[in-house]
Amino acid sequence: MRYVEEFRDPQAAKALLSKIEKVTAEIGATKEKPIHIMEICGGHTHAIFRYGLDRLTPEGIEFIHGPGCPVCVLPMSRVDECVQIAEKDNVIFTTFGDAMRVPGTRKSLLQAKADGADIRMVYSPLDALELARRNPDKEVVFFGLGFETTTPSTALSIQQAAREGLPNFSVFCNHITVPEPIKVLLDDPYMVLDGFVGPGHVSMVIGIHPYDFIAQDYGKPIVVAGFEPLDLLQSVLMVLEQIRDGRAEVENQYARIVPEHGNPVSIAAMADVYQRRPSFEWRGLGEIDSSGLRIRDQYKAFDAEEKFGIGYAAGQRSVQEPDGCECGAVMTGRIKPTACPKFGNGCTPEMPLGALMVSSEGACAAYWQYGGRRAVEAAE
Amino acid sequence: MCLGIPGQLVAITDEPRMMAMADVSGVKREVSYAPVLTGDPADLVGKWALIHVGFAMAIIDEDEAAATLEALRDLGEAQEELENMAEGAKAFA
Numbered sequence: 022m023r024y025v026e027e028f029r030d031p032q033a034a035k036a037l038l039s040k041i042e043k044v045t046a047e048i049g050a051t052k053e054k055p056i057h058i059m060e061i062c063g064g065h066t067h068a069i070f071r072y073g074l075d076r077l078t079p080e081g082i083e084f085i086h087g088p089g090c091p092v093c094v095l096p097m098s099r100v101d102e103c104v105q106i107a108e109k110d111n112v113i114f115t116t117f118g119d120a121m122r123v124p125g126t127r128k129s130l131l132q133a134k135a136d137g138a139d140i141r142m143v144y145s146p147l148d149a150l151e152l153a154r155r156n157p158d159k160e161v162v163f164f165g166l167g168f169e170t171t172t173p174s175t176a177l178s179i180q181q182a183a184r185e186g187l188p189n190f191s192v193f194c195n196h197i198t199v200p201e202p203i204k205v206l207l208d209d210p211y212m213v214l215d216g217f218v219g220p221g222h223v224s225m226v227i228g229i230h231p232y233d234f235i236a237q238d239y240g241k242p243i244v245v246a247g248f249e250p251l252d253l254l255q256s257v258l259m260v261l262e263q264i265r266d267g268r269a270e271v272e273n274q275y276a277r278i279v280p281e282h283g284n285p286v287s288i289a290a291m292a293d294v295y296q297r298r299p300s301f302e303w304r305g306l307g308e309i310d311s312s313g314l315r316i317r318d319q320y321k322a323f324d325a326e327e328k329f330g331i332g333y334a335a336g337q338r339s340v341q342e343p344d345g346c347e348c349g350a351v352m353t354g355r356i357k358p359t360a361c362p363k364f365g366n367g368c369t370p371e372m373p374l375g376a377l378m379v380s381s382e383g384a385c386a387a388y389w390q391y392g393g394r395r396a397v398e399a400a401e
Numbered sequence: 402m403c404l405g406i407p408g409q410l411v412a413i414t415d416e417p418r419m420m421a422m423a424d425v426s427g428v429k430r431e432v433s434y435a436p437v438l439t440g441d442p443a444d445l446v447g448k449w450a451l452i453h454v455g456f457a458m459a460i461i462d463e464d465e466a467a468a469t470l471e472a473l474r475d476l477g478e479a480q481e482e483l484e485n486m487a488e489g490a491k492a493f494a
Contacts, residue, residue: 029471062403064403068476117485118488142485145432145456146454147431147432148492148493152492168403170405171453171454173436174453174456222405222453222458225458225459226458248404249468250472286436381477381481
C-alpha cells in the first residue's frame with residue numbers, strides 16, 4: 022500500500038479523502054452499517070489494493086469486488102476445451118499470457134505446452150493472424166477471451182482475415198459482456214449493493230448508456246472511473262454524493278477517455294462479427310442469459326467451434342470446482358478471500374487452485390499481494 | 402488485461418491493413434489504428450494513443466499519456482504489457 026504523500030498530487034488526494042469522510046458521515050454510514058460499493062473492473066480492484074484506498078477511506082465504506090476479471094470468471098470446462106483444441110495435430114494455439122495458468126480439470130494451457138502442444142503466448146490477435154500468414158500448412162487458433170475492451174480487437178482481426186481470405190485462421194470465441202452479470206448480482210437477494218464504480222476501458226468501447234438500467238431500473242448510482250488513485254477517490258465521492266442526495270444516475274468521471282457513446286468503429290465491428298449466445302457459463306456465477314458472444318454464421322469459416330466441433334454449443338457444462346475452492350463465494354461477495362480455507366494453503370499466485378488467484382486483477386491475488394499473505398504468515 | 406498502455410504513433414506502415422508503428426516506452430510495435438481512424442491516416446502520425454492488445458483504442462494527449470504511464474508503472478501493469486509484447490514477438494521464433 023502507498024501513503025497519500027506518495028500520490029502524484031497528495032493535496033488533491035487529501036482534499037478528496039476529507040470530502041469522502043464528510044459525505045460518509047452525512048449519509049450516516051458506519052463500520053456496523055456500511056455503504057457497499059462494488060468496483061466492477063478487476064483493474065480497479067488491483068488499484069484499490071495497490072494504493073490502499075480501502076484503508077484510506079472511512080470504515081463506513083466497504084468495497085465489494087466485482088466480476089470484471091476475465092480469467093477469474095473463465096470456467097474450467099472452457100480451459101479443458103482450449104487444451105483439447107491445442108493438443109490436436111497441426112494446430113498452433115495462441116492465447117494471451119493471462120490464460121496460460123488458469124487450471125483446467127486435466128491441465129492448464131501451460132502444462133499442455135510443457136507436454137508438447139504447440140501453444141504460443143501472443144500479445145495481440147494480430148500476432149495470431151501473422152502466424153497464420155507465415156504457417157499456411159498449420160491451423161492457427163486464437164483464444165478470444167475477455168470483456169468489451171478486447172472483444173473489438175478479435176472482431177477486427179476476424180474481419181481482416183476475411184478480407185485476406187485466410188483459410189487457416191480461426192477464433193475460439195469466449196468473449197463475455199459486462200452489463201449482464203451486474204443485473205444478476207442486482208437481482209441476487211443476498212447481495213447488498215448501494216452503488217457502483219464502473220469500468221473505464223470497457224466503457225471507452227461501449228459508452229456509458231449500457232449502464233442506464235442500473236440507475237433507471239434498480240435505482241443505484243454508477244460512476245465510470247479512471248485508474249489513477251485520484252480518479253478512484255473522485256468516483257467514490259461522486260457515488261456517495263448521489264446516495265446522499267437520493268439520486269441514481271450514470272455519471273462519467275473518466276470523460277477524458279470515455280466518450281458518451283463509446284467507440285463507433287469497435288461497436289460496428291462487434292455487431293458485424295458476433296451474435297449473443299442464449300446464455301453463457303461464468304465461473305462462480307453460473308449461467309447468465311445473453312452474456313456471451315459467438316461468431317455469426319457469416320464468419321463461420323473463422324469459428325474454431327465450427328471447425329473442430331468443440332466449444333460451448335457442443336461441450337458439456339459446469340465442471341465442479343476443485344475441493345475446498347471458494348472462488349464462487351468470493352466472486353459474489355459472500356466471503357472475503359481470506360475466509361477461503363485454501364487461501365495461502367494450497368492456493369497461491371505461484372500455484373493457483375482457483376482462478377481468482379491467477380490474475381493480478383483477481384480479488385484473491387490482490388489480497389495475497391497486498392496484505393493477506395502477511396495475515397496468513399502471522400497466523401502460522 | 403483491460404488496462405492497455407499509452408504509445409505514440411510514429412509512422413503509417415501498411416495503409417490497406419490500417420497498421421502503424423507505435424513507440425511504447427521505447428519499444429517499437431506495429432499496431433492497428435482502425436478504431437481511431439476518422440479521416441486521413443497521416444493525421445494520426447505523432448499522436449498518442451491508448452493501445453489495447455495491439456489496437457489503438459483512443460487518442461489521448463501527451464499529458465494524459467504520461468500520467469497513465471506513471472499509474473501503470475505503479476501498478477506493475479506497464480512492465481507486464483511490455484513483457485507481453487516481448488513474449489508475443491517470441492511466438493514467431
